[in-house]
Amino acid sequence: xxxxxxxxxxxxxxxxxxxxxxxxxxxxxxxxxxxxxxxxxxxxxxxxxxxxxxxxxxxxxxxxxxxxxxxxxxxxxxxxxxxxxxxxxxxxxxxxxxxxxxxxxxxxxxxxxxxxxxxxxxxxxxxxxxxxxxxxxxxxxxxxxxxxxxxxxxxxxxxxxxxxxxxxxxxxxxxxxxxxxxxxxxxxxxxxxxxxxxxxxxxxxxxxxxxxxxxxxxxxxxxxxxxxxxxxxxxxxxxxxxxxxxxxxxxxxxxxxxxxxxxxxxxxxxxxxxxxxxxxxxxxxxxxxxxxxxxxxxxxxxxxxxxxxxxxxxxxxxxxxxxxxxxxxxxxxxxxxxxxxxxxxxxxxxxxxxxxxxxxxxxxxxxxxxxxxxxxxxxxxxxxxxxxxxxxxxxxxxxxxxxxxxxxxxxxxxxxxxxxxxxxxxxxxxxxxxxxxxxxxxxxxxxxxxxxxxxxxxxxxxxxxxxxxxxxxxxxxxxxxxxxxxxxxxxxxxxxxxxxxxxxxxxxxxxxxxxxxxxxxxxxxxxxxxxxxxxxxxxxxxxxxxxxxxxxxxxxxxxxxxxxxxxxxxxxxxxxxxxxxxxxxxxxxxxxxxxxxxxxxxxxxxxxxxxxxxxxxxxxxxxxxxxxxxxxxxxxxxxxxxxxxxxxxxxxxxxxxxxxxxxxxxxxxxxxxxxxxxxxxxxxxxxxxxxxxxxxxxxxxxxxxxxxxxxxxxxxxxxxxxxxxxxxxxxxxxxxxxxxxxxxxxxxxxxxxxxxxxxxxxxxxxxxxxxxxxxxxxxxxxxxxxxxxxxxxxxxxxxxxxxxxxxxxxxxxxxxxxxxxxxxxxxxxxxxxxxxxxxxxxxxxxxxxxxxxxxxxxxxxxxxxxxxxxxxxxxxxxxxxxxxxxxxxxxxxxxxxxxxxxxxxxxxxxxxxxxxxxxxxxxxxxxxxxxxxxxxxxxxxxxxxxxxxxxxxxxxxxxxxxxxxxxxxxxxxxxxxxxxxxxxxxxxxxx
Numbered sequence: 003x004x005x006x007x008x009x010x011x012x013x014x015x016x017x018x019x020x021x022x023x024x025x026x027x028x029x030x031x032x033x034x035x036x037x038x039x040x041x042x043x044x045x046x047x048x049x050x051x052x053x054x055x056x057x058x059x060x061x062x063x064x065x066x067x068x069x070x071x072x073x074x075x076x077x078x079x080x081x082x083x084x085x086x087x088x089x090x091x092x093x094x095x096x097x098x099x100x101x102x103x104x105x106x107x108x109x110x111x112x113x114x115x116x117x118x119x120x121x122x123x124x125x126x127x128x129x130x131x132x133x134x135x136x137x138x139x140x141x142x143x144x145x146x147x148x149x150x151x152x153x154x155x156x157x158x159x160x161x162x163x164x165x166x167x168x169x170x171x172x173x174x175x176x177x178x179x180x181x182x183x184x185x186x187x188x189x190x191x192x193x194x195x196x197x198x199x200x201x202x203x204x205x206x207x208x209x210x211x212x213x214x215x216x217x218x219x220x221x222x223x224x225x226x227x228x229x230x231x232x233x234x235x236x237x238x239x240x241x242x243x244x245x246x247x248x249x250x251x252x253x254x255x256x257x258x259x260x261x262x263x264x265x266x267x268x269x270x271x272x273x274x275x276x277x278x279x280x281x282x283x284x285x286x287x288x289x290x291x292x293x294x295x296x297x298x299x300x301x302x303x304x305x306x307x308x309x310x311x312x313x314x315x316x317x318x319x320x321x322x323x324x325x326x327x328x329x330x331x332x333x334x335x336x337x338x339x340x341x342x343x344x345x346x347x348x349x350x351x352x353x354x355x356x357x358x359x360x361x362x363x364x365x366x367x368x369x370x371x372x373x374x375x376x377x378x379x380x381x382x383x384x385x386x387x388x389x390x391x392x393x394x395x396x397x398x399x400x401x402x403x404x405x406x407x408x409x410x411x412x413x414x415x416x417x418x419x420x421x422x423x424x425x426x427x428x429x430x431x432x433x434x435x436x437x438x439x440x441x442x443x444x445x446x447x448x449x450x451x452x453x454x455x456x457x458x459x460x461x462x463x464x465x466x467x468x469x470x471x472x473x474x475x476x477x478x479x480x481x482x483x484x485x486x487x488x489x490x491x492x493x494x495x496x497x498x499x500x501x502x503x504x505x506x507x508x509x510x511x512x513x514x515x516x517x518x519x520x521x522x523x524x525x526x527x528x529x530x531x532x533x534x535x536x537x538x539x540x541x542x543x544x545x546x547x548x549x550x551x552x553x554x555x556x557x558x559x560x561x562x563x564x565x566x567x568x569x570x571x572x573x574x575x576x577x578x579x580x581x582x583x584x585x586x587x588x589x590x591x592x593x594x595x596x597x598x599x600x601x602x603x604x605x606x607x608x609x610x611x612x613x614x615x616x617x618x619x620x621x622x623x624x625x626x627x628x629x630x631x632x633x634x635x636x637x638x639x640x641x642x643x644x645x646x647x648x649x650x651x652x653x654x655x656x657x658x659x660x661x662x663x664x665x666x667x668x669x670x671x672x673x674x675x676x677x678x679x680x681x682x683x684x685x686x687x688x689x690x691x692x693x694x695x696x697x698x699x700x701x702x703x704x705x706x707x708x709x710x711x712x713x714x715x716x717x718x719x720x721x722x723x724x725x726x727x728x729x730x731x732x733x734x735x736x737x738x739x740x741x742x743x744x745x746x747x748x749x750x751x752x753x754x755x756x757x758x759x760x761x762x763x764x765x766x767x768x769x770x771x772x773x774x775x776x777x778x779x780x781x782x783x784x785x786x787x788x789x790x791x792x793x794x795x796x797x798x799x800x801x802x803x804x805x806x807x808x809x810x811x812x813x814x815x816x817x818x819x820x821x822x823x824x825x826x827x828x829x830x831x832x833x834x835x836x837x838x839x840x841x842x843x844x845x846x847x848x849x850x851x852x853x854x855x856x857x858x859x860x861x862x863x864x865x866x867x868x869x870x871x872x873x874x875x876x877x878x879x880x881x882x883x884x885x886x887x888x889x890x891x892x893x894x895x896x897x898x899x900x901x902x903x904x905x906x907x908x909x910x911x912x913x914x915x916x917x918x919x920x921x922x923x924x925x926x927x928x929x930x931x932x933x934x935x936x937x938x939x940x941x942x943x944x945x946x947x948x949x950x951x952x953x954x955x956x957x958x959x960x961x962x963x964x965x966x967x968x969x970x971x972x973x974x975x976x977x978x979x980x981x982x983x984x985x986x987x988x989x990x991x992x993x
Contacts (some may be wrong), residue, residue, distance in 0.1 A: 006083055016032055038094045070092070116158065125287070129160075224252055235257070270313070285310055322440055383454070387462045391434040459501045517554070582600075614841055615841055661693050693709050727758055730754040742936055775790040812834070834850050852882065
């Protein structure tokens with residue numbers, strides 16, 4: 003028979019009696035009463051109770067509440083003897099043994115002697131030394147930290163090491179089950195061997211302590227923090243030899259108190275090697291716990307890396323690490339790592355002898371959450387929306403509303419920081435708050451359970467959108483960013499954007515946020531992600547009703563996608579259409595700044611498409627807009643893009659003059675600290691890069707080198723991409739290969755390939771492979787280069803990317819010719835020539851015409867020298883070289899002229915006309931002394947030397963006009979009329 007108050011419980015007969023009379027009670031209610039009564043005052047967890055009363059059955063937790071409510075109603079005045087410990091379980095406060103023993107058990111004590119310390123407490127040796135050093139200097143030392151961080155273990159370890167310093171045995175009080183000040187007084191008195199009258203008072207306890215050096219350890223004070231503060235303050239005031247060591251999730255905030263913050267265990271850095279991972283105390287604890295259960299964990303390097311990741315994601319919290327390690331037996335290291343997103347479910351199964359709140363991670367947080375007031379709970383769960391650090395301003399923007407004011411937020415965040423549920427750091431005067439990953443996971447559960455997830459996420463998305471806009475404006479004004487703040491905003495925005503475009507999200511909010519996020523991604527050089535998120539936003543935008551989103555957001559999303567497509571994977575024509583859409587919207591709303599931005603983007607896209615004629619038209623439109631409404635910077639840009647288009651059209655001298663003026667104006671404008679807007683590639687890169695290419699074409703490689711070095715210096719480390727990839731691909735590497743500096747070209751090819759792959763620049767990665775293939779051809783690896791060139795060229799052209807790829811087509815065609823695949827070569831050249839002429843890309847046309855001549859000469863070699871076919875092909879070759887020379891001279895492109903002259907000289911030499919070859923080549927070689935170190939000039943010099951030896955003279959012809967006459971004479975013999983390069987090359991290609 004068990005007695006509880008005025009009731010008797012007969013377990014054998016399963017009856018409940020009061021004063022000898024049976025009391026009706028339900029079966030489940032009796033089972034609950036029996037479990038609690040037989041626990042002998044021990045706290046019974048909710049899980050234990052449910053497993054015993056409902057074995058092998060899944061039931062809702064409120065079933066326990068229902069039956070407990072019925073049971074308490076039956077117990078009447080004795081109902082309070084069954085205590086509910088929030089978040090933990092239930093406890094019978096008083097139990098009487100069988101009356102026949104004529105003896106009653108003493109009330110269950112909440113105190114006990116100092117528990118044994120754990121052997122080899124990981125990572126706490128230094129902390130123990132610090133605590134031992136602090137105790138003689140302070141009356142009250144409080145170990146403060148988050149739940150599960152190891153305060154109790156550290157306190158016990160420190161007390162064990164310190165016990166010899168005191169006259170009396172260490173007194174240890176477990177406060178977890180206490181609720182009132184009276185309970186606290188009784189427990190301290192009992193642990194210290196003191197007698198107190200009933201009811202006890204603080205003054206009585208203070209007077210009972212003798213003046214002997216002793217240590218009192220009070221464990222888990224947070225839920226009775228007020229009572230502990232009062233009691234401790236009083237007892238140390240009357241005994242200066244007494245030392246009190248307290249563990250709590252918040253300080254006592256009394257005058258004699260010193261605070262020791264218990265830090266997490268150290269965790270490895272993200273890219274740490276195996277040796278460094280093994281040195282971390284968090285990893286040591288994980289391996290110690292896991293190996294005690296299973297053995298041989300962490301021997302494999304990949305497994306050890308995952309252990310490091312687990313410890314880092316668990317923020318170095320010892321309890322979480324031990325619980326995770328215990329799950330390795332069932333799930334393995336990889337299984338635990340993959341399930342950390344559901345950590346509240348998997349992090350259970352602690353030591354059976356541990357306190358209930360230390361047996362699962364959720365129970366640890368339940369304990370902390372239960373002692374928060376309503377306003378603090380509200381703020382806590384709403385903070386789950388922040389994935390990293392956040393400011394007070396961001397917190398208020400998301401968490402405050404008509405019911406929760408800023409004043410509430412101040413009070414609540416102060417409480418959360420005090421209770422170690424939120425960490426705070428200071429960046430100068432600015433406070434930055436942060437939840438650990440595990441704390442955030444628990445808070446997120448509460449946010450979902452409260453039904454606030456969508457509202458708070460939407461509120462956060464709008465706040466982030468405004469942050470991006472503010473940051474972008476600040477960046478444009480001052481060229482200044484705050485990298486840490488910006489990175490955190492990016493991370494938070496990614497999460498919010500994923501939610502907004504999810505089935506449960508809000509597409510309108512998503513587009514609004516994405517319109518600022520994608521701009522920030524462009525600024526950060528994250529082009530691939532920009533393309534992905536902008537595509538998602540544009541698709542959502544097209545599905546929304548007209549006018550559902552502000553026009554400004556609409557334009558920003560489309561402009562970002564249009565900027566990214568040419569770099570990532572195209573299709574480039576889609577980018578052109580997007581820019582036209584943006585321009586139309588900007589014109590309709592009178593947004594002149596966005597009109598200028600759209601024209602710049604459209605012009606740049608036309609270059610990517612290789613449509614130079616249209617780029618000239620767009621440049622003229624930009625110039626007109628800038629002249630009427632533009633800023634000084636826009637007027638410079640208008641002149642710049644017009645000059646670059648002239649260069650691509652083959653008008654190099656005019657382009658050079660215009661770009662030199664533009665370059666000087668850019669320097670002056672930046673000196674005046676005026677904004678240059680936000681462009682994917684710095685306009686100065688375009689300007690100096692183009693000037694470098696013109697200098698090379700005009701035969702001045704030293705000037706080209708100086709300009710290209712200037713371009714590399716222009717690139718800022720904080721805006722490395724896509725500027726670096728563009729500069730390397732469009733200017734630096736081609737210049738190195740054309741100059742014959744293959745070693746330098748190879749070094750830059752490796753850098754470009756790495757950057758393009760890192761950032762997902764699919765088009766530029768294929769472009770880089772084309773450059774590498776051209777390098778291989780120059781080094782004699784034609785067989786290796788041809789399939790690469792073929793596939794990469796086809797891939798680029800299928801996406802509409804034609805930017806500067808005509809030289810690749812020429813190199814590919816010449817390699818095909820060397821392999822005897824002349825028909826394939828002429829087909830490629832025909833396409834390239836037609837494209838250049840129809841789109842105005844005349845810059846490379848001399849090279850295409852020269853390659854046609856090489857093809858015709860190769861075809862001639864396939865026929866007998868006396869045949870009409872041979873004569874006709876030779877005539878075609880002469881005509882192609884002649885037209886290439888003429889066009890190069892018209893453009894002032896001396897290096898193209900040198901290549902065409904060298905090809906003509908070889909053809910003449912093959913016709914045993916060395917004197918004529920010397921006459922056409924010698925003057926140009928003499929003129930291009932500044933280019934003497936280039937591979938083209940060296941090849942011409944070598945050829946000229948051979949020609950002079952064969953001719954026996956230094957050249958007898960005053961000019962090359964007789965060469966053209968010879969060509970026409972040869973063509974007349976074959977019955978073929980020379981009409982011009984276009985017709986001749988067409989005939990050659992079709993033969």
